[in-house]
Amino acid sequence: MRPVSVGQVYGSLFAGLMLYMLPWAGFGLMLRPDFVLLVLLYWLIRTPHLCNIGTAWFMGMLVDLAGGDLFGQHALAYVVPAFVAVYYQRRVTLFTRWQQLGFVFGLLVIAQVVLLILKLFSGSEVPEWSYLLSSVSGILLWQLVIYSKIKVTGEREA
Amino acid sequence: MEHQQTNFFVRGPSPLARLTFFAAVSLVLMVVDARLHYLGEVRQGFATLLHPLEIIATSPVRLYRSIQDHFTTVESLNQETQVLRDKTARLAVDLQRLPSLQAENDHLRQLLEARQAMQQPARMAEILHVSRDPFAQRIIVNLGSQQGVLAGQAAVDGAGVIGQVTRAYPFSSEITLITDRELAVPVQVERNGLRAIAFGHGRDNMLDLPYLPVNVDIHEGDKLVTSGIDGTYPVGLAVAIVKKVERNVDSPFAHIICVPTAGTDRHRQVLILTTMPSAAIPLDEPHPLPKKKESRHHAPR
Numbered sequence: 210m211r212p213v214s215v216g217q218v219y220g221s222l223f224a225g226l227m228l229y230m231l232p233w234a235g236f237g238l239m240l241r242p243d244f245v246l247l248v249l250l251y252w253l254i255r256t257p258h259l260c261n262i263g264t265a266w267f268m269g270m271l272v273d274l275a276g277g278d279l280f281g282q283h284a285l286a287y288v289v290p291a292f293v294a295v296y297y298q299r300r301v302t303l304f305t306r307w308q309q310l311g312f313v314f315g316l317l318v319i320a321q322v323v324l325l326i327l328k329l330f331s332g333s334e335v336p337e338w339s340y341l342l343s344s345v346s347g348i349l350l351w352q353l354v355i356y357s358k359i360k361v362t363g364e365r366e367a
Numbered sequence: 368m369e370h371q372q373t374n375f376f377v378r379g380p381s382p383l384a385r386l387t388f389f390a391a392v393s394l395v396l397m398v399v400d401a402r403l404h405y406l407g408e409v410r411q412g413f414a415t416l417l418h419p420l421e422i423i424a425t426s427p428v429r430l431y432r433s434i435q436d437h438f439t440t441v442e443s444l445n446q447e448t449q450v451l452r453d454k455t456a457r458l459a460v461d462l463q464r465l466p467s468l469q470a471e472n473d474h475l476r477q478l479l480e481a482r483q484a485m486q487q488p489a490r491m492a493e494i495l496h497v498s499r500d501p502f503a504q505r506i507i508v509n510l511g512s513q514q515g516v517l518a519g520q521a522a523v524d525g526a527g528v529i530g531q532v533t534r535a536y537p538f539s540s541e542i543t544l545i546t547d548r549e550l551a552v553p554v555q556v557e558r559n560g561l562r563a564i565a566f567g568h569g570r571d572n573m574l575d576l577p578y579l580p581v582n583v584d585i586h587e588g589d590k591l592v593t594s595g596i597d598g599t600y601p602v603g604l605a606v607a608i609v610k611k612v613e614r615n616v617d618s619p620f621a622h623i624i625c626v627p628t629a630g631t632d633r634h635r636q637v638l639i640l641t642t643m644p645s646a647a648i649p650l651d652e653p654h655p656l657p658k659k660k661e662s663r664h665h666a667p668r
Contacts, residue, residue: 232496281396
């Protein structure tokens with residue numbers, strides 16, 4: 210596996226943030242995958258020594274700022290799946306493709322559920338099921354990444 | 368894999384320790400931001416730093432729009448001119464009556480010894496983007512505190528009230544739409560002057576009129592206008608049309624749903640009324656309205 214530079218990690222995280230900041234609206238907003246979290250998970254699984262829970266927290270804060278949300282909402286919503294990803298990082302490298310897809314989908318849903326709980330506490334209504342579409346589109350994007358032969362976990366690709 | 372082994376043991380604090388630390392920091396930040404409002408200036412500073420990024424991120428859409436504008440056909444322009452001409456003609460008729468009505472109104476107000484209603488200066492702002500948070504009904508516009516926009520000012524369009532400026536950054540500001548759950552607009556039924564508070568519905572493009580008794584005198588099709596009681600919105604701006612009134616026997620309150628008249632989700636430009644929201648202005652005392660008891664201003668939600 211080629212070593213990854215810090216520039217690559219932060220460059221891609223920045224690109225993810227820019228994608229997030231595109232003016233999404235309406236149905237596109239519902240479908241919008243969580244780009245920043247996807248990039249974070251990719252690096253968390255691939256190079257946990259360059260991108261760790263602290264990075265996830267920092268990116269979450271940036272997302273909160275860009276979205277004008279309460280400080281710390283996305284930060285917390287990113288820290289929790291980041292923890293799970295780091296905790297199981299050694300095992301993920303042994304997963305098959307479908308196991309990995311399931312794992313990442315679970316992480317995306319965890320982030321959305323944490324965010325939902327925080328939103329409910331601050332007085333929002335329970336959204337419809339289409340709320341989880343963002344995780345689905347996220348996992349499709351992840352699958353695209355794997356098909357485009359960017360190796361997430363290196364050697365064990367089937 | 369051999370190469371990675373060297374990194375195996377130098378991972379710093381354990382993941383659980385990091386999780387606990389960062390989760391605690393996030394929770395503290397959330398509480399400080401939500402309850403104590405200490406972080407307003409921090410947010411403003413960072414928002415200024417992020418502003419150029421925002422401009423870059425929204426540029427593809429603006430480019431697309433400008434190209435679209437450029438290739439508008441003569442036909443559609445002609446159509447638009449026709450529509451605007453019709454509208455001007457109709458408005459001109461109304462406008463002729465306005466000076467005399469205004470004079471009459473001033474005179475009547477003098478007789479009542481009421482405060483003179485003042486003119487509202489306004490600024491045209493362009494919408495940069497809508498909120499990225501699917502839970503909130505907000506828009507970001509391109510005028511900020513550098514251009515004299517302050518939090519608390521009202522935003523309107525040609526058809527009625529859109530919302531209120533809730534955060535003013537140096538070069539942009541955030542307008543919360545009247546359809547957001549957190550925004551309440553004091554309104555009056557135009558037909559009979561009944562006062563009420565309209566709350567946003569949150570998800571869809573609707574408004575609620577809660578806490579009104581079942582036998583309240585509101586029908587479908589009634590027009591709601593701002594009552595001006597809060598000092599934020601000028602009197603008489605259209606807010607919404609009553610769409611549905613449900614009177615259930617098992618509920619003490621009528622269930623009233625309204626549709627905003629303003630294009631809260633359609634336009635590219637909004638007008639921001641740039642007078643300072645004047646909470647200190649005393650209300651006009653003699654109010655020639657029905658003496659129906661209205662619900663409390665800040666009823667708990």
